[in-house]
Amino acid sequence: MEFYMPTKVYHEKDAVLNHASEIAAIGKKALIVTGKSSSKKNGSLADVKKALEENGTEYIVFNEIEENPSIATVMKAAEIGRSQGTDFVIGVGGGSPMDASKAIALMIYNRDSSEEVLYQKIDLKALPVVEVPTTCGTGSEVTPYAILTRDDKKTKQSISHKIYPVIACVDAKYLMNAPKSVIVNTAIDALGHFIESYFNKRATDYSCMLCQYGMSVWAENLDVLLGEDITEERCNSLLLASTLAGMAITHTGTSIPHGMSYYLTYNMNIPHGKAVGMFLPGYLKLMSKQFEDEVAMILEGLGFANIEQFAFFIKQCMEVCELSKTDKQNILNEIMENPGKMASIPFEVSESDVREVVEFMGK
Numbered sequence: 115m116e117f118y119m120p121t122k123v124y125h126e127k128d129a130v131l132n133h134a135s136e137i138a139a140i141g142k143k144a145l146i147v148t149g150k151s152s153s154k155k156n157g158s159l160a161d162v163k164k165a166l167e168e169n170g171t172e173y174i175v176f177n178e179i180e181e182n183p184s185i186a187t188v189m190k191a192a193e194i195g196r197s198q199g200t201d202f203v204i205g206v207g208g209g210s211p212m213d214a215s216k217a218i219a220l221m222i223y224n225r226d227s228s229e230e231v232l233y234q235k236i237d238l239k240a241l242p243v244v245e246v247p248t249t250c251g252t253g254s255e256v257t258p259y260a261i262l263t264r265d266d267k268k269t270k271q272s273i274s275h276k277i278y279p280v281i282a283c284v285d286a287k288y289l290m291n292a293p294k295s296v297i298v299n300t301a302i303d304a305l306g307h308f309i310e311s312y313f314n315k316r317a318t319d320y321s322c323m324l325c326q327y328g329m330s331v332w333a334e335n336l337d338v339l340l341g342e343d344i345t346e347e348r349c350n351s352l353l354l355a356s357t358l359a360g361m362a363i364t365h366t367g368t369s370i371p372h373g374m375s376y377y378l379t380y381n382m383n384i385p386h387g388k389a390v391g392m393f394l395p396g397y398l399k400l401m402s403k404q405f406e407d408e409v410a411m412i413l414e415g416l417g418f419a420n421i422e423q424f425a426f427f428i429k430q431c432m433e434v435c436e437l438s439k440t441d442k443q444n445i446l447n448e449i450m451e452n453p454g455k456m457a458s459i460p461f462e463v464s465e466s467d468v469r470e471v472v473e474f475m476g477k
Contacts, residue, residue: 115318119361121245121256121279125354129283130158130246134165137281140242141202143172145195145222147215148206149179156288158206158248174198176218179207182263182270182379182386183214185229192221202242205279208300209252209261209386212245216260216277219243232262232273245279248288250352251300251387253307253360255282263380269448270376284357286349295385298339298431301352303387305332305416306394307359310369312412313401315460321365326415328358333416339431366458370471371397373455377445388432395425396474404461425475434475442472 124133146162153159159175166173176191195203195218203222205215217232219241224231231238245255254260258276263269289297311317312325332355338348375389398421402409409421418424428434437445446469449455456463 115320117318117320117365119256119364121282123256123282123284123357125284125357127285127287128161129285130161130165133281133283135169137204137244137283138166138169138171140244140280141171141200143174143198143200144202144204145191145198145200145218146173146175146204146206147179147191147218148175148177148211149208150177152208152292153177153206153211153248156248156291158246158285158288162204162206162246173204174200179211179214181210183210184263184265185232188214188217188221188232188262189229191218195222196225200241202244204244204246205254206246206248208247208249208296209254209303212247212252212254213260213262215245216240216243216254216258216279217262217273220260220273220275220277232275233271235274238275240275240277243277243279244281244283246283246285246288247353247356249292249296249300250289250349250356251303253304253356253363255279255284256357256360257364269380282357284353286346286353289349289353290344290346294344295432297344297352299385299387299391300356301332301335301339301387302391302394302428302431304352304356304359305329306371306387306390307363307368308332309394309397309412310371310458311359311362311366313397313405313408313460314366314369314458316366316458317460318365321362324358324362328355328362329412329415331355331358336417336427340427367454369397369458370449370455370468373449373452374445374472377441377448381444382435382441384435391428391432392434392475393471395421395428396471398424399474400463400467400471401460403467428475445472
């Protein structure tokens with residue numbers, strides 16, 4: 115087995131301010147990468163600025179990261195970072211800013227390279243990256259992955275380079291005022307990470323340990339996902355689950371529910387976590403063909419008697435959209451042509467098996 119987790123994680127209230135000097139000492143000038151407004155509203159951007167200012171570290175802010183960031187946006191930010199002489203990057207927000215920050219750090223460091231290197235399997239270094247998550251799903255604060263929108267392939271895909279953040283500051287206060295839909299969608303994404311990591315060809319005792327404990331933490335929050343008021347304690351719990359799930363997929367990667375979700379996000383603008391959630395019951399149904407006892411154990415730990423009850427919970431949490439026959443076939447075609455995701459399935463499956471995963475929520 116192999117276990118590698120080089121990111122230093124601070125999970126505490128006021129994590130950014132408590133470790134301001136350590137963050138500021140990483141370089142002389144930071145590029146802060148974030149979205150247009152949420153980091154302003156939740157206070158995370160203000161904390162990062164304060165941490166740098168109080169320690170005499172310069173910074174510039176790039177706040178144009180869109181949901182499902184594009185390569186064009188990454189290259190625009192990288193060019194600004196190069197021209198301004200930035201020597202480290204801080205990603206602030208959900209999965210989009212955090213993923214983008216890694217790709218931007220790569221492109222700033224490799225200043226004479228074009229965007230083609232993002233998906234070339236060559237050894238490249240990147241600037242140091244700090245991550246400050248404000249949602250409870252991606253786990254990008256501890257993963258080496260950076261998933262971008264690829265218009266050339268009409269899908270989403272992680273870049274070919276592994277870029278681990280050097281520091282992650284996890285603070286529940288940033289999640290407190292997030293829209294309910296964001297909390298639900300990102301929490302379902304984290305659950306997808308657990309399920310797809312646990313039932314994965316690359317799973318180890320270490321990654322399964324993270325999944326088992328993480329799912330028990332995640333399950334404490336079912337009532338929040340069904341409409342109960344959020345508290346700081348629950349935010350803390352959801353963020354812990356998200357980070358543990360990120361650690362798990364760092365060692366296994368994700369499987370076909372994530373691969374299937376990319377079609378829905380790219381073509382139908384369905385939020386990533388919601389798109390993943392639509393395929394989780396079908397994936398568990400597929401896994402039960404070989405791992406019936408393990409699936410039953412996972413469902414019981416999550417608080418569900420069977421797969422059907424779990425599927426009903428997913429539909430209660432979020433509005434599951436109907437897919438046309440054409441969409442289902444396109445999803446099937448796309449995932450069957452994705453060797454990385456297909457190779458993650460822990461036993462041999464046929465196309466008809468995979469079709470059942472696509473079809474399950476529609477039954």
